[in-house]
Amino acid sequence: MTDPRLADLARRAPETRLLTEPSDLEHYGRDWTRRWTPAPLAIALPSTAGDVQAIVRWAREHQVTIVPSGGRTGLSGGAVAAHGELVVAFDRMNQVLGFDPVDATLTVGPGIALEAVQNAAREHGLAYPVDFAARGSCSIGGNIATNAGGIRVIRYGLTRQWVAGLKFVTGTGELLELNRGLVKNASGYDLRHLVIGSEGTLGMVVEATLWLAPPPPPTQVMLLAVPAMDALMRVFAVARVKLQLEAFEFFTDRALEHVLAHGAQAPFDVLSPYYVVAEFDAGDEASQAAALDMFEACLEAGWVTDGVISSSDAQAASLWRLREGITESLARYKPYKNDISVRIGAVPAFMADMHGLLAREYPTFDVVWFGHIGDGNLHINVLKPDELDQESFVAQCEVVTKHLAAMLHKHGGSISAEHGIGLVKKPYLEGTRSHEEIALMRGIKAVLDPDGIMNPGKVF
Amino acid sequence: MKILVGYKRVVDYNVRVQVKADGTGVVTEGVKLSANPFDDIALEEALRLREKGVAEEVVIVGIGPADLTAHLRNGLAMGANRAIHVTTTEAVQPLTAARVLLKLVEKESPGLVIVGKQAIDDDANQTGQMLAALWDRPQATFAGKVEIADGKATVAREVDAGMETLDVDLPAVITTDLRLNEPRFIKLPDIMKAKSKPIDVIELGSLGVDTGDHLKITHYAAPPKRSKGVMVKDAAELVAALKHKGLL
Numbered sequence: 001m002t003d004p005r006l007a008d009l010a011r012r013a014p015e016t017r018l019l020t021e022p023s024d025l026e027h028y029g030r031d032w033t034r035r036w037t038p039a040p041l042a043i044a045l046p047s048t049a050g051d052v053q054a055i056v057r058w059a060r061e062h063q064v065t066i067v068p069s070g071g072r073t074g075l076s077g078g079a080v081a082a083h084g085e086l087v088v089a090f091d092r093m094n095q096v097l098g099f100d101p102v103d104a105t106l107t108v109g110p111g112i113a114l115e116a117v118q119n120a121a122r123e124h125g126l127a128y129p130v131d132f133a134a135r136g137s138c139s140i141g142g143n144i145a146t147n148a149g150g151i152r153v154i155r156y157g158l159t160r161q162w163v164a165g166l167k168f169v170t171g172t173g174e175l176l177e178l179n180r181g182l183v184k185n186a187s188g189y190d191l192r193h194l195v196i197g198s199e200g201t202l203g204m205v206v207e208a209t210l211w212l213a214p215p216p217p218p219t220q221v222m223l224l225a226v227p228a229m230d231a232l233m234r235v236f237a238v239a240r241v242k243l244q245l246e247a248f249e250f251f252t253d254r255a256l257e258h259v260l261a262h263g264a265q266a267p268f269d270v271l272s273p274y275y276v277v278a279e280f281d282a283g284d285e286a287s288q289a290a291a292l293d294m295f296e297a298c299l300e301a302g303w304v305t306d307g308v309i310s311s312s313d314a315q316a317a318s319l320w321r322l323r324e325g326i327t328e329s330l331a332r333y334k335p336y337k338n339d340i341s342v343r344i345g346a347v348p349a350f351m352a353d354m355h356g357l358l359a360r361e362y363p364t365f366d367v368v369w370f371g372h373i374g375d376g377n378l379h380i381n382v383l384k385p386d387e388l389d390q391e392s393f394v395a396q397c398e399v400v401t402k403h404l405a406a407m408l409h410k411h412g413g414s415i416s417a418e419h420g421i422g423l424v425k426k427p428y429l430e431g432t433r434s435h436e437e438i439a440l441m442r443g444i445k446a447v448l449d450p451d452g453i454m455n456p457g458k459v460f
Numbered sequence: 461m462k463i464l465v466g467y468k469r470v471v472d473y474n475v476r477v478q479v480k481a482d483g484t485g486v487v488t489e490g491v492k493l494s495a496n497p498f499d500d501i502a503l504e505e506a507l508r509l510r511e512k513g514v515a516e517e518v519v520i521v522g523i524g525p526a527d528l529t530a531h532l533r534n535g536l537a538m539g540a541n542r543a544i545h546v547t548t549t550e551a552v553q554p555l556t557a558a559r560v561l562l563k564l565v566e567k568e569s570p571g572l573v574i575v576g577k578q579a580i581d582d583d584a585n586q587t588g589q590m591l592a593a594l595w596d597r598p599q600a601t602f603a604g605k606v607e608i609a610d611g612k613a614t615v616a617r618e619v620d621a622g623m624e625t626l627d628v629d630l631p632a633v634i635t636t637d638l639r640l641n642e643p644r645f646i647k648l649p650d651i652m653k654a655k656s657k658p659i660d661v662i663e664l665g666s667l668g669v670d671t672g673d674h675l676k677i678t679h680y681a682a683p684p685k686r687s688k689g690v691m692v693k694d695a696a697e698l699v700a701a702l703k704h705k706g707l708l
Contacts, residue, residue: 122476217490218472218490218491218492218493219492222648223645224648265642267645283490285527285530288530292648292651292652295648296652299648299649306647306648306649307647307648307649308645308646308647308648309645309646309647309648309651310645310646311494311495311500311534311538311645311646312472312473312474312494312495312497312500313472313473313474313475313492313494314473314474314497315643315645317474319645
């Protein structure tokens, strides 16, 4: 450790482990985006809130910037450290710190994996219902920083709804205790909600208290073959009335082809342009009968052409793999990802516009659509053709994203539904948020992080 | 040829089973119940044999209370031609199940009986073997591959040392292992069609089988919790701790 700044840090935060090996710098310096070359100053692994405060005070003094780091599964470059930042990674603050059976809350360190939180809740006969495919590696701190959503938002909402309290170290090194697990707290601005979704630009979460839900009832999963785009929302409208939906997702034939090529079991003999995965409460015979009613109604109307249903949780899992396996099956094509949202009711009109845009702008590219259509959230992945180099591919995609941002503005949508803005979507923020809003956001950041040391260059 | 398939309903494989507070059994209320995975494999194999033209009819058998109907409808939707529901409100032990199946074998004269090698609730692994003995016909257990030709079944069995291949004369009993096949998804249109497939309901008492329980279950208990490990500072403390426990 030849850098005198790091020697000073080691003195001031004695419980913190510092890493400077090139392999560590690369590992901790990037997320699931692969566009930037990691180049952090060092990696700090604190184990206490006090050390996190000491790190922030040190950073202000030495004018070093900080990139907070969880599981680094983000898709927007929010955890990328490419300019000599100190990465503060919460790997060692990953414990369950407490459970309160009366409040039904779990208190955890920010570095704990989402799946570990779900498992800890289950140990107590309860559930932490936020869920998505990266559950095994993403961390709660990162979930809070991006207000993560996922596949059960339609039933349980976003991470925001489950945060009962936060301990938070600001960009000035102060430790705040926000909301302290109160259900009702009408005592001024709720700073907890300001922190949630702030992508590490205001400070760092050092402890979180999460509300837990009653355990979910037994469920079943249906996979439906849908012949046309406008039928998707019609099926959704029927399903949300007839069933207690836990999830309602769609993907296209292109997405399924990639997943099947990756080794999944084919659900139908013939391909259909669109598919829906719907999970619903099936605790009793009445709800199973309702599912069948719904299917019959959609079949008669011509909105679905075929369907299968899980008869065990193992089969439910293999149907889910068709949807959850998409991202992994596309990874080798280094896809350019769009994660956008519009009002649920605006989905059909927006999708029709989008389809026209993509057909016009990407006539030769492989475009894969999927997403949480029940939340108005679409994931559009453009796959890089092998013969095109990465730079010109991204350049072409960014031209289209500009058109896309304009189209979202027209439909009142958002350029980032759940991945965050990070670095990737920064140029398009103005399509979604007004100048006045962005100016206010900058003002808020200036108060909590006056030296601009917290995750600089991200969001705006 | 007709194939008879044992089709039991159990607590779903993915459910964390909890013992009732009074120790009289495990909690099944509000818990996902599914087909025994090995029985789903048995049914899948029977359907594949029918699709190959080896068999003409697949009949599933379930033993249990009135609400077992929904479970049997699933088996019919998967593709079975018809179902036999032997009704009883009592828990059924393997010997009773084997005796019930024998009665149905005598009635139906199947060329083949396929059952799961075990049910994942009691993991007894007995019903198939007991049926073969009572019926006095060959058995091929833990099947990983099944081929039928010329009145014989050639069965590759999963045994500790690898695979063992048996030729058995039909009729015979085959029990399925995990890798035999991957059961198909149930198609929703087939659930609609299955509504009109027949389920014969027979009361267990009317079959005239000895249902006397040979095993008495005294109580259920969760496995003892492992106590947490203790950290010791150094080798000396470790030795002292081991001596204290009488292990050194």
